[in-house]
Amino acid sequence: MEFHEVMKQRRSVNFFDPKKEVSEALLKEVIETAAMTPSGFNLQPWSLVALRKFGEKERLKKLAWNQPKVTEAPVVLIVLADRDAWKEGHPIVEQNFSEMVKSGAMKEEQRQWFADARTSLYGETPEKQQAFACKNTGFFAMSLMLAAKDLGLETHPMDGFDHDGVRKAFNIPDNFWIPLLLAVGYVGDDFKMAPPKWRRRAEDILVTFES
Template identity: 60%
Template sequence: MDFSDVVATRRAVNYFDSTRDVSDALLREVVEMAATTPSSFNLQPWSLMVLRGEEEKMRLRKQAMGQAKVSEAPVTLIVLADRRGWAPGTPFAEKNFQEMIKAGAMTEDRRDWFAKACTNLYGTSEESQVAFATKNTGFFTMALMLAARSRGLHTHPMDGFSREGVMKEFNIPDHYWIPLLMAVGYFNEEKELAPPKWRKTYDEIVVTF
């Protein structure tokens, strides 16, 4: 599918075909495509919880205003943004530093510089930590929706849920923020696909002050 077609046909669909599964292989392909998205210092502070079972999806649905698509989609994702993903010594921050050394972009003697830079940029306040985590995870989730569409799938990003309730229900550690849930699957062809919604024009987007 041409990229312009991917963008033009992406929808936040409300109706999923519960009889058509999304294979593990297809989901893996889509996630790994999305994982090529850019991130601050390549820290990649995103994670996913993949829900497939009816029982766990219904548990999530109770925390998500009873939205039917949470349980009707073959796959529902809890998208996690790690507010501590920048912190020196955490597993992926350390892996990132080691990979930068391997790539010749960093040397071991610059470890303190790198740690200080990450801390100053992303860890000086709770606000900056949330901004770091959600900004980068937003890049990833948009790429995930486009990758899914390129493989014939549809998605629906959801903001109507209790973050506290989902955190508690699924034992999610406190250093994560949940920016959204996402249903993934095939559109139910028995329903009518909604037309595209209006979007701002170039002239409406570009501003001066």
């Protein structure tokens, strides 16, 4: 599908066909396509918990305003933003720096500069750590939705849930924030897609501020 068509046809779908499964191979393709998303210093501070079992989804549904799509969708992703993924010694940081040295993008003697730059940009305050994690994970989440649509799947992002309840119910460590849940699946053959919602035009979005 052409990118313009993906953008035009993507919808946040409320009703999924629970009988149509999403294969592991297809979900992997969606995730690995979305993993090409850019991130600050390529730190990729995102992870996913994929729920398929009805019991797990039922537990999540009770913490997500009892939205039917949580149990109807064959897969629900808990999207995680790692507030520690800028820190020295973090596995992502170590692998990323190693890969940059290997490719020639950085030299080993730049390690301290890299650490100082990450700290300045992302680690000086809790607010910066939160912004770093959620901003970059938001890029990834949007890519997940577009990749899914391109591969014939429908999605619905949800931020209506008990954040602390979900963290506790699924043993999610404190360094992760949960920006959203994402239902993934198919609609039924008789499902009628809603028309596109109103969107602002370029002239409404572009602004200037007089001094």
